[in-house]
Amino acid sequence: MTRPLLYTYRRCPYAMRARMALLIADIAFDAHEVSLRDKPAELLALSPKGTVPVLRQASGDVLDQSWDIMRWALAPLPSASWWAPAQTRDNLDWLALNDGVFKHHLDRYKYPERFPGADRDSHRAQALESFLRPLAGRLDKSRFLGGDIPCATDIALFPFVRQYAAVEPAWFAQQLPPALQSWLSGWLSSPVFLHCMHRLPDRMTIEFPRYAGNSDPA
Numbered sequence: 001m002t003r004p005l006l007y008t009y010r011r012c013p014y015a016m017r018a019r020m021a022l023l024i025a026d027i028a029f030d031a032h033e034v035s036l037r038d039k040p041a042e043l044l045a046l047s048p049k050g051t052v053p054v055l056r057q058a059s060g061d062v063l064d065q066s067w068d069i070m071r072w073a074l075a076p077l078p079s080a081s082w083w084a085p086a087q088t089r090d091n092l093d094w095l096a097l098n099d100g101v102f103k104h105h106l107d108r109y110k111y112p113e114r115f116p117g118a119d120r121d122s123h124r125a126q127a128l129e130s131f132l133r134p135l136a137g138r139l140d141k142s143r144f145l146g147g148d149i150p151c152a153t154d155i156a157l158f159p160f161v162r163q164y165a166a167v168e169p170a171w172f173a174q175q176l177p178p179a180l181q182s183w184l185s186g187w188l189s190s191p192v193f194l195h196c197m198h199r200l201p202d203r204m205t206i207e208f209p210r211y212a213g214n215s216d217p218a
């Protein structure tokens with residue numbers, strides 16, 4: 001049977017969340033590591049907007065939004081643990097804030113040279129105050145956004161927080177309270193994240209190595 005094919009980019013946080021969802025759901029899939037500077041014609045034919053991740057299902061249907069790929073992978077899981085808690089108003093709001101305001105400031109903090117007139121320090125501060133401090137407060141209440149167990153929102157958000165933390169790790173470590181630090185470091189050392197960062201050969205389609213491990217963070 002034809003496996004689903006994921007067009008992906010190793011360092012893209014949207015693609016990370018899609019890869020983790022497919023691995024957690026134990027879905028066998030092929031993967032194609034894309035060069036963002038030279039996108040394959042097959043990808044653009046499936047999804048002309050030209051972003052990754054894009055999933056071509058075995059049926060030929062196409063999903064070209066990371067959250068849709070997560071839903072497709074996680075919603076059918078028997079326990080529904082990964083998907084159901086991600087549907088609360090609170091968690092949908094966190095997702096919207098992450099993909100909206102936080103991503104806006106993150107890009108301008110991380111790549112100020114790409115945004116003429118962007119004040120890097122101002123974007124660093126706005127990301128901190130509008131998103132990261134409130135998120136830290138939320139994680140003070142429970143270990144995961146899913147409560148005692150992780151949910152899709154946890155894995156949707158932490159790849160973006162990882163990017164922010166990596167710009168100035170020492171500064172980040174001083175700014176953010178322990179609940180957020182341990183949430184992030186738990187995910188960064190989690191087997192499913194380490195597995196999803198497996199290096200693929202560039203511009204080739206191969207089966208992504210299967211994952212059968214524990215999906216919880218350390």
Ligand SMILES: N[C@@H](CCC(=O)N[C@@H](CS)C(=O)NCC(=O)O)C(=O)O
Nearest residue numbers: 012013014036050051052053065066
């Ligand atoms: N809303 C999309 C966003 C995906 C996205 O923006 N991906 C970036 C890479 S991290 C991309 O493909 N950008 C196109 C480019 O750089 O040419 C999703 O959730 O999948």
